[in-house]
Amino acid sequence: TAPSLAVVGVTGAVGQEFLSVLSDRDFPFRSIKMLASKRSSGKQLTFQGRDYTVEELTADSFDGVDIALFSAGGSISKEFGPVAVERGTIVVDNSSAFRMEEKVPLVIPEVNPEAMDGIKLGTGKGALIANPNCSTIICLMAATPLHRRAKVQRMVVSTYQAASGAGAAAMEELELQTREVLEGKSPTCQIFKQQYAFNLFSHDAPVLSNGYNEEEMKLVKETRKIWNDKNVKVTATCIRVPVMRAHAESVNLQFENPLDEDTARNILKNAPGVVVIDDRASNLFPTPLEVSNKDDVAVGRIRRDVSQEGNHGLEIFVCGDQIRKGAALNAVQIAEMLL
Numbered sequence: 001t002a003p004s005l006a007v008v009g010v011t012g013a014v015g016q017e018f019l020s021v022l023s024d025r026d027f028p029f030r031s032i033k034m035l036a037s038k039r040s041s042g043k044q045l046t047f048q049g050r051d052y053t054v055e056e057l058t059a060d061s062f063d064g065v066d067i068a069l070f071s072a073g074g075s076i077s078k079e080f081g082p083v084a085v086e087r088g089t090i091v092v093d094n095s096s097a098f099r100m101e102e103k104v105p106l107v108i109p110e111v112n113p114e115a116m117d118g119i120k121l122g123t124g125k126g127a128l129i130a131n132p133n134c135s136t137i138i139c140l141m142a143a144t145p146l147h148r149r150a151k152v153q154r155m156v157v158s159t160y161q162a163a164s165g166a167g168a169a170a171m172e173e174l175e176l177q178t179r180e181v182l183e184g185k186s187p188t189c190q191i192f193k194q195q196y197a198f199n200l201f202s203h204d205a206p207v208l209s210n211g212y213n214e215e216e217m218k219l220v221k222e223t224r225k226i227w228n229d230k231n232v233k234v235t236a237t238c239i240r241v242p243v244m245r246a247h248a249e250s251v252n253l254q255f256e257n258p259l260d261e262d263t264a265r266n267i268l269k270n271a272p273g274v275v276v277i278d279d280r281a282s283n284l285f286p287t288p289l290e291v292s293n294k295d296d297v298a299v300g301r302i303r304r305d306v307s308q309e310g311n312h313g314l315e316i317f318v319c320g321d322q323i324r325k326g327a328a329l330n331a332v333q334i335a336e337m338l339l
């Protein structure tokens with residue numbers, strides 16, 4: 001029989017996208033619970049032609065729930081993820097709360113599905129599976145097929161991250177600020193403490209003692225876990241840019257074995273969940289608008305890194321929808337692997 005579902009954080013940007021993706025992919029379910037904080041409980045929503053009332057998330061919310069999709073922040077995942085697992089629910093958690101726990105699989109279905117081996121529906125045994133950070137998912141969707149062929153020794157990533165990564169309120173503030181600036185008014189800065197419209201700034205995640213911010217260290221640590229390679233060298237600079245809902249990432253790769261740009265382009269053309277947009281003659285390459293609301297990650301600017309010997313270095317440019325493949329789609333694809 002089809003599983004019973006719960007969506008935790010259903011009123012947020014990712015929560016809403018969970019519902020869109022479940023519908024787009026005809027995900028089978030026999031029942032679905034719409035869960036959110038007390039503040040949002042009682043709201044009405046329509047899903048697949050049926051009316052639902054958002055329920056307040058409590059420990060009892062998971063009785064009889066087979067799969068729960070979480071995107072309500074790390075503290076909610078920490079408090080209720082284990083409770084759901086105790087009740088026999090399989091949790092797919094979009095927060096960073098458990099990603100680096102050794103026993104928790106950190107999964108991109110096209111990249112490391114084997115990490116979920118042993119987790120099955122219908123055993124009555126719950127489990128928790130972590131969805132990687134959006135900038136990690138988008139980067140690795142393109143870098144992994146190349147890594148599998150030529151073994152990445154070092155990866156340098158510069159990200160250009162959309163407002164959606166900071167939530168629906170940040171998207172609203174970007175729009176508001178843009179209007180205010182165009183009207184000559186001083187911009188409203190509540191979500192970010194500095195002007196966002198017509199500007200860009202170092203990612204708003206806390207900066208650590210090594211000078212990196214948490215977003216950059218997520219890319220470093222999550223790549224090593226997903227590739228199961230403690231030695232791969234990764235460094236990143238994450239920037240917030242005035243774009244609504246898709247991240248862009250410049251990725252430099254150094255390989256152990258040679259990989260020329262034509263071979264790399266062909267590998268990417270055949271990679272699942274990836275489209276190649278690499279038209280040098282017309283100077284047409286991936287853009288955030290092009291990938292917004294789409295499933296696939298787009299890759300272009302594929303070229304030999306002239307600063308490295310022979311064909312041991314490659315530059316690529318990747319764009320992906322942060323809310324979709326960067327969060328909701330990846331989580332639903334993980335849930336599909338349980339069916």
Ligand code: 2RA
Pocket residue numbers: 133134135161162164165166215322
């Ligand atoms: C960001 N990666 O873009 C975060 C969202 N989870 O800020």
